[in-house]
Amino acid sequence: MCGSSRPAATGIDVNRIPTLDIRRFSEPAxxxxxxxxxxxxGAAYREWGFCGIRGHEISDAQIDTAYDVFKRFFALPDEVKRKYNVPGSGGARGYTPFGVETAKDSKHFDLKEFWHVGREIPRDSKYADVMPPNLWPEEIPEFRDVAYGLYTSLDQLGSRVLSALALHIGLPESYFADKTDSGNSILRPIHYPPITTDDVPNVRAGAHEDINLITLLVGASAEGLEVLSRKGEWVPFTADADTIVVNIGDMLQRLTNHVYPSTTHRVVNPKGEKARQPRYSTPFFLHPNPDFLIDVLPSCVTAENPSRYPEAITAHGYLEERLREIKLK
Structure with a gap:
């Protein structure tokens, strides 16, 4: 059963985001x-909405190769990168230039540029009208295989995390399997350019919550990520090199009636000379199938935690609503 939206704090460090080895789930002793x-x-996500995952079997070599390819793309001339920007698409595929995305309710745009890789689906799929084909930079021929290989690995890891969470809230282990197998999930390589002045009014990524079910952040060992605790304090989370950071998004928060919180987080500007260096990160936003109906799970409604969402909404409808809020549409 889901139970209350307040966590059982037993065994959870309320001052430090935990890291767990997922081999205890897939290859348990x-x-x-x-x-x-x-x-x-489950307790980690109830408290933090964030958890570090190690033992994920995504090799350092695969991650390093992906980052090398992404860095080479972002190093291309601006006019070349802009060939892959599709105006009016909400950045669904291809390139989004520096200075576009703006955190909800923020006055200033984020200090970043990024690329979107989506799921490869048959063009006669019922989802084809809302899941466009990918774009691939012809200047870097290996980009496609490398990027989609990482996409697939993170998609599989995300499915394992969701299977464990399903069990934690009293659902069958396979509950999410047929609800995410055609999910409109996104791999987003991001480049935060060097900060060359001390008086910038904005941060690299403003305080926000993610839209999707869960987010998997690979290569989060660079400083800058901060998570807002229940106490209202910003807690830095610089993961070990072998750790993928996985956090709850708004769709899962809504589905579980806030049992799993979608926690506010940001990427702050580093101090001193570190600000003069670029920062790269690659989140994978795991989404449900576009027609999945996000309706509060009955088991997550109790007298202490009444339903906060009397009306259901499709995953695609919710995505469109949120993309407008962050100025991508």
Whole structure:
């Protein structure tokens, strides 16, 4: 059962975001260890909305190769990169230039440029009208295979995390499988250019919550990510090199009636000489299938936690609504 939206703090450090080894779920030493992992993962997300995941089997070599390819793309001349920008698309595929995306309710745009890789689906799919084909930079021939390989690896890891969370809230382990198998998920390589002045009014990524079910951030070992705790304090989270940061998005928060919070986070500007260096990161935003109806799970409604969302909304409808709020549409 989902239970209350307030976490059971037992065994959870309320001052530090935990990191767990997902091999305890996929290759457990015992059934008891697997159950303990599910409990610890669920408790971490109830408290923080964030957790570090190690033992994910995505190799350093695969990650390093992807970052090398992404850096080479962002190093291309601006006029070349802009060939892959599709005006009016909400940045769904291809390139979005510096100075476009703006965190909800922020006065200033984020200090970043990025690329979107989406799911490859048959063009006669029922989702083809809302999931356009990918664009690929012809200047870097290996971009496609490398980027989509990382997309696939993160998609599979995200499915394992969702399976564990399903068990934690009293659902079948396979609950999310047929609801995300054609999900409009996005891999987003991001480049934060060097900051060359001390008086910039904005940060690299303003305080925000993610739109989707869960986000997997690979290569989060660079400083800058901060998470807003329940106490209202900004907590830095610089993950170890072998750790992928996984956080709850607004869609899962809504589905679980805030049992799993979609926690506010930001990417701040580093101090001193580190600000003069570029920063790269690659989040994977795991989405449900476009026609999935986000309706509060009955098991997550209690007397202490009444339903906050009397009306359901499709995943695509919710995505469109949020893209307008962050000025991508």
């Amino acid at each position: 015992s059934p008891a260890d697997r159950e303990a992992f599910v409990a610890e993962l």
